[in-house]
Amino acid sequence: MEKTDKKVILSGIQPTGTFTLGNYIGAVKNWRQLQEDYNCIYMIANMHAITVRQEPAALRKNTMDAVALLLACGIDPDKSVLFVQSQNRCHAELNWVLSCSAQFGELSRMTQFKAKSEKHPDDINAGLFTYPVLMAGDILLYQSDLVPVGADQKQHLELTRDIAQRFNMKYGDTFKLPEPYIGEVGARIMSLQDPFSKMSKSDENVNATIFILEDKDTIIRKFKRAVTDSETCVRYAQGKDGINNLMTIYSCVTGKSYEDIEREFEGHGYGDFKLAVGEAVADHLQPVRDEFARISADKEYLKEVCRKGAELSERIARRTMSKVYRKVGFVEN
Ligand code: TRP
Numbered sequence: 481m482e483k484t485d486k487k488v489i490l491s492g493i494q495p496t497g498t499f500t501l502g503n504y505i506g507a508v509k510n511w512r513q514l515q516e517d518y519n520c521i522y523m524i525a526n527m528h529a530i531t532v533r534q535e536p537a538a539l540r541k542n543t544m545d546a547v548a549l550l551l552a553c554g555i556d557p558d559k560s561v562l563f564v565q566s567q568n569r570c571h572a573e574l575n576w577v578l579s580c581s582a583q584f585g586e587l588s589r590m591t592q593f594k595a596k597s598e599k600h601p602d603d604i605n606a607g608l609f610t611y612p613v614l615m616a617g618d619i620l621l622y623q624s625d626l627v628p629v630g631a632d633q634k635q636h637l638e639l640t641r642d643i644a645q646r647f648n649m650k651y652g653d654t655f656k657l658p659e660p661y662i663g664e665v666g667a668r669i670m671s672l673q674d675p676f677s678k679m680s681k682s683d684e685n686v687n688a689t690i691f692i693l694e695d696k697d698t699i700i701r702k703f704k705r706a707v708t709d710s711e712t713c714v715r716y717a718q719g720k721d722g723i724n725n726l727m728t729i730y731s732c733v734t735g736k737s738y739e740d741i742e743r744e745f746e747g748h749g750y751g752d753f754k755l756a757v758g759e760a761v762a763d764h765l766q767p768v769r770d771e772f773a774r775i776s777a778d779k780e781y782l783k784e785v786c787r788k789g790a791e792l793s794e795r796i797a798r799r800t801m802s803k804v805y806r807k808v809g810f811v812e813n
Contacts, residue, residue: 486518487518487519487625487626488518488622488624488625488626489514489518489519489520489521489625489626489628489661490521490522490523490619490622490624490627490658491511491520491521491522491523491628492522492528492565492615493507493522493524493525493550494524494526494528494529495524495525495526495529495539495542495543495546496534496681497681498545498691498692498693499546499681499691499692500679500681500689500690500691500692501669501690501729501761502669502678502679502689503692504553504692504768505729505733506630506667506668506669507628507630508550508553509553509732510628511553511628512553512554512555514628515555515556515560516559518626519560520555520559521561522550522563523562523563523564523565523618524546524547524550524564525565525615525618526564526566527565527566527614528611528614528615529542530607531596531608531611532600532608543564544776544779544782544786545776547562547564547782547785548776548782549692549693551775551785552769552771552775557785557788561789561796562785562789563786563792564790565618567789568790568793568794568797569794570617570621570794570797570801571617571618571621571797573801574617574620574797574800575614577804577805577808578613578616578643579610579613581643581646581647581650582610582612582613582616586639586642587612587639588609590612590636590639591635592611592612593608593611612635612636612639613643615633615636615640616643619640619658620640620643620644620658620800621796621800621801622793622800623655623800624656625656625658625659626658626659626660627659627661629660629661631668637658637660640658641657645657651808652807654800654803654804654807655800667728667732669725669728670721671683671685671688671689672687672688672703672705672706672707672725673685673688673705673707674688675707675722675725676721687702687705687706690703690761693765693769693772695769696759696763696766699758699762699765700755700762702758703726703755703757703758704754704755706722706725708720708722708723708750708754709721709722711723712749712750714727714741714742714745714746714748714753715742716738716742723750723753726753727741730756730757733760733761733764734760
């Protein structure tokens with residue numbers, strides 16, 4: 481990463497299975513564009529992943545697949561810092577210090593904690609509870625200016641600011657306060673089977689979610705089964721949540737506006753439209769699939785990307801970490 485006056489953007493993604501079309505359109509596709517205008521730091525959040533039970537071999541594979549996928553999606557390790565969280569010790573170190581500036585009460589109020597505890601009542605571990613503190617550390621270590629976050633992570637970013645501010649008050653100016661980065665089209669991709677819930681990796685209905693490495697036939701089949709409404713007219717309107725979601729997806733992969741799309745499908749039924757969306761998505765993702773296959777076959781290259789990313793990210797993070805240890809009064813090594 482060059483030393484310029486460009487702003488620092490940091491984001492993370494958990495390595496739990498391949499990305500969905502929602503992850504791709506809502507996050508990763510934009511990450512590629514941001515590389516031109518910002519100093520970007522992209523992290524595979526494998527330490528976050530173990531807050532819910534993971535099969536170790538699967539976690540290891542998913543982590544390397546996530547690196548390969550980000551490369552396939554156009555993240556360029558010469559332009560951005562791309563790294564695996566556990567390979568940079570600063571994240572664990574800052575987590576402890578910050579946890580002493582986070583309050584039990586505020587962590588208890590995190591809606592994601594409440595939701596996840598309900599989902600896994602037999603494993604409400606302390607990591608699940610302090611997860612937002614780990615995330616705060618991820619962000620604050622790099623003195624990040626901006627964090628692109630979806631709605632589900634907004635509360636965690638606000639908490640990050642509160643923790644940073646509290647630390648700065650106690651110990652003197654240490655952390656930059658990060659701001660949310662709001663992209664142009666805040667595309668939030670919904671389930672193909674229930675347009676009121678977000679497209680999710682863990683949906684039980686296989687037809688609800690498109691995974692970006694799926695083959696063309698599967699993608700088209702899932703779009704053909706997408707839930708719509710009882711009208712027949714392709715238009716973006718209130719109450720047409722299924723069609724609106726398909727129009728958003730089609731617009732994101734083709735660059736066409738909603739008016740363009742309405743014109744294109746005037747006089748056509750939903751069948752034609754769904755097929756067109758499926759084909760456009762599959763074609764759009766084809767280069768990603770090809771690149772992923774090519775890159776993930778080259779294990780040495782992948783390891784080298786991780787090694788370089790770990791080194792570079794640690795060099796940046798270590799500066800903040802040393803400052804933090806000094807401020808809190810830890811004796812020097
Ligand atoms: N918690 C985020 C998620 O589950 C992933 C993440 C970890 C993250 N650390 C981050 C996102 C720092 C933004 C910034 O999606």
